[in-house]
Amino acid sequence: MRIPGLNVQWKALPGDAPAAIAPVGEWQWTEAARLVREGGGRLVALWGADHRDLAEDEDEYSVYAAYAVKDGLAVAELLVQDSAPSYPDLSGLFPAAGRMQRALFDLLGIGASGAADTRPWLRHGAWPGEAYPLRRDFDAAAVPPNALADYEFVRVEGDGVHEIPVGPIHAGIIEPGHFRFSIVGEKVLRLEERLGYVHKGIDKRFEEFSVAEGHRLAGRVSGDSTVAFAWAYAQAAESLLGVVPPPRARWLRAMLLERERVANHLGDLGALGNDAAFGFALAQFMRLKEDWLRENAAVFGHRLLMDLVVPGGVTRAFGAPQAEAMIAHAHAIEREVNELRVIFEEHAGLQDRFLTTGRVTPELARMLGLTGLAGRASGQASDLRVDFPAVPYGELAVKRAGSSSGDVAARVNVRFDELLESLRLVRAIALAAPDGELRVDLPQPRPQAFGVGWVEGWRGEAFVALEAGEGGLIRRCHAHDPSWQNWPLIEHAVIGNIVPDFPLINKSFNLSYSGGDC
Amino acid sequence: MLRILYKIVRTGIVSEAAPGPDEELRAGAPQIQAEILQLLGRALAIRQVDAGSCNGCELEIHALNNPYYNLEGLGIRFVASPRHADMLLVTGPVAKNMEHALRIAWEATPDPKLVVAVGDCGCTGGIFGESYASCGKVANVIPVDVAIPGCPPTPLAILQGILTAVASRSE
Structure with a gap:
């Protein structure tokens, strides 16, 4: 009964965390998110893994979503074929998934199909767009020198609107990140965060x-x-x-x-x-x-x-x-x-x-x-x-x-x-x-x-x-x-x-x- | 207001002038002030740069401003701009995504300048090492005068490292 209404085989995981995992199909991937959403649950984490070297027939990755539900943690695992490495976007149901999906693409090269925002998140230019560090065949020695990539911030336009860019180094003893404020007078109209500066792999x-x-x-x-x-x-x-x-x-x-x-x-x-x-x-x-x-x-x-x-x-x-x-x-x-x-x-x-x-x-x-x-x-x-x-x-x-x-x-x-x-x-x-x-x-x-x-x-x-x-x-x-x-x-x-x-x-x-x- | 004043009076001065629980620190403090005054004739201004740390080192650098270590009382203070700084206090490893920002902060710091690398990661790359995402130690990116080991180093060790850097500049 991990996610009521979702007909999958839950396997309980031993240990202190009350958790279970189940393989899901592509349709169930979205259905699980919808049912958790309707049941008042939360998305805890979203990540992926390269299992191509272990797969028996077709090369496969796994994409995981962990949800907090009534009786604990429910982990949905979706197998993704190497021939078309993508999975259905969850950010419409759980907005927090957006950045996690962008990070997952930067590191593993598997994209969320249908996602509105596909800008890089962790990749600022330290490794090229066609290299994916979490793939098993990633060759760190082949990565070219660090090249800064531009980032498209969302622009606010209008009379008297101006921008204040802050960071990545902040005025204090604080971790680095970039904040782009669009303001009018003293009032903040919009803030856009750009993080990923302390990505250490x-x-x-x-x-x-x-x-x-x-x-x-x-x-x-x-x-x-x-x-x-x-x-x-x-x-x-x-x-x-x-x-x-x-x-x-x-x-x-x-x-x-x-x-x-x-x-x-x-x-x-x-x-x-x-x-x-x-x-x-x-x-x-x-x-x-x-x-x-x-x-x-x-x-x-x-x-x-x-x-x-x-x-x-x-x-x-x-x-x-x-x-x-x-x-x-x-x-x-x-x-x-x-x-x-x-x-x-x-x-x-x-x-x-x-x-x-x-x-x-x-x-x-x-x-x-x-x-x-x-x-x-x-x-x-x-x-x-x-x-x-x-x-x-x-x-x-x-x-x-x-x-x-x-x-x-x-x-x-x-x-x-x-x-x-x-x-x-x-x-x-x-x-x-x-x-x-x-x-x-x-x-x-x-x-x-x-x-x-x-x-x-x-x-x-x-x-x-x-x-x-x-x-x-x-x-x-x-x-x-x-x-x-x-x-x-x-x-x-x-x-x-x-x-x-x-x-x-x-x-x-x-x-x-x-x-x-x- | 009365409560605040009462609390201040009752707390008293816990800084180095009063005996603290760390004897070694107490012995070190007056010497630090003399060194700085002698060599710089003014306050030492530090710009701290987190170039990729886990934030553990920052917690201990923050502690230097607490009433026990009372860094500002010693004439050392943290400033907001590298252009106002005599010293960069850098924690690492230097993330590749911070490499450029660290370089321009270093270039913006007026000469003569000091660089102190803080923590095992700043000294050697530490547990994160060098990778597709990490340049490793601070010295791989900018010249370093003093490196303070520890994960994280204690506030006292950081204070001693800052002193060592100030002393080394006179040579």
């Missing part, structure tokens, strides 16, 4: 890693979500290996994930205050964040918690004195956060900047597929920790945060609520984490074994699909950041706002460039 790079080691690369898809991606990767690896991590490891993973959420929310709340010219907030929250990161280093050996979640378990644990220290620290931070929240709420100047700024209505959020934290601030109630609680979240009874006002203020409030909830979770996990093994040994993966991972990171759902190859190596790994879904919403959120509010609106989403471009 991660999907291709995965092919050089073993299934047992890929978590290190996954943990660097987006540095601020290293735990979320390493955990999603570990889930995918454990799913295809048929391995179950020990209970202690699962509790420790949740501890690390909640600590990552706390660190990011502390940093964002400070930066949001700062972007509204309230420097006090930056100083206070960055102080709290630094204390938190120093505790990460003291207890887990790494300030950002990298390389701690591995397939089969985790690499480090904490002892009883450290648990006590973490509980006390979480209490202390909670007190300070509550104080700062009152200051935020009573500050008329700050609220004036936050309220009604950068609004995404629940209707628009649903239509375009806004997800994660920003989605919850616009009435989209999904939180994997609540909806599909894997161990230990079932026992922790996570309280879902949410708002329907969809403005900067809502995204600030959701952060406050989730920050306080995560501080509670850190304490609960420190108290209740069971004793036992930290990790289990991994068997050799079976070639073509397939698994997925799905974790609610601080920004939203981190998704990883993994396919094993020969000799323990990764054949194909796709890491999907929720920023793919959310970037297009910023283009809508800024319409009608003034240019100086853009940094504030952008920060209130705080999307990853690296995670989407990867």
Whole structure:
């Protein structure tokens, strides 16, 4: 019953992510999307793989679409013949698919037939249009020198309309991307994003890693979500290996994930205050964040918690004195956060900047597929920790945060609520984490074994699909950041706002460039 | 307003003048200021360029501005334009899609200029290496004075790397 009404053979995938996969025909590919859309589901990720060297009769690629449905994750796999490498466009049903389809074409050379926008997305000229890096026969040595390609931005015309081009290098310590504003006076008529600048070829790079080691690369898809991606990767690896991590490891993973959420929310709340010219907030929250990161280093050996979640378990644990220290620290931070929240709420100047700024209505959020934290601030109630609680979240009874006002203020409030909830979770996990093994040994993966991972990171759902190859190596790994879904919403959120509010609106989403471009 | 003032007073000064949890940092701070004043006679202006990092290095560079490290208190500040900068602080690997932008930022920085590469990726290409999409280390694209290893390096290590670059210019 993965997608009610779709008559296909679902194969359940083992592991923590409640997922199933089914082969679909071309007609069912579109029908699945339509049924998910009508049933209130979401498109989580869209990607492809080159299976021509494995195909028995006609050369084949696979194109995958992962949907969030009522009972979990439903992955539709469409086989595409080499003679006509295309598949039906999904962007009419799920607008977020548009950029994913453009990226899929840049990397694999399979196009979405019927798509309105076929401009390159990740390919800026570093490799030629007829070379596709994710094809098995791609020859990196044959790629000619980097040549910049022009990009056709959509032009807004009219009396007094002019453009402000920003980036790729921004005026601050921020990741690179290009924003093209069309404005009249101070008012934004249109924003067009052009991303892909930090495309590092991660999907291709995965092919050089073993299934047992890929978590290190996954943990660097987006540095601020290293735990979320390493955990999603570990889930995918454990799913295809048929391995179950020990209970202690699962509790420790949740501890690390909640600590990552706390660190990011502390940093964002400070930066949001700062972007509204309230420097006090930056100083206070960055102080709290630094204390938190120093505790990460003291207890887990790494300030950002990298390389701690591995397939089969985790690499480090904490002892009883450290648990006590973490509980006390979480209490202390909670007190300070509550104080700062009152200051935020009573500050008329700050609220004036936050309220009604950068609004995404629940209707628009649903239509375009806004997800994660920003989605919850616009009435989209999904939180994997609540909806599909894997161990230990079932026992922790996570309280879902949410708002329907969809403005900067809502995204600030959701952060406050989730920050306080995560501080509670850190304490609960420190108290209740069971004793036992930290990790289990991994068997050799079976070639073509397939698994997925799905974790609610601080920004939203981190998704990883993994396919094993020969000799323990990764054949194909796709890491999907929720920023793919959310970037297009910023283009809508800024319409009608003034240019100086853009940094504030952008920060209130705080999307990853690296995670989407990867 | 009273709450804000109360909070400021109660927080006090957590910067290096007060004993912090990192002894090594405390010892380093006054020396950094003396070096800069002696060699430059003015503030050091840094333009940070993310040329392809995972954003981990940026998080730690941001931390330099927190009250513990108080970078601006040392006379070092981040500026918005390479034309205002003495130093480029570059994280990498340099994505092929950022190669051109990095070059023009470097050309726009007035001489004499310093380049500090931050993180394992900036130093060697790191986990991403060289590929169809990555030029690898920063030195493959622009000349580098100092490279700071680490994934990511701690704020203290980044601070020490900046100092090393400033010291090396006097030679």
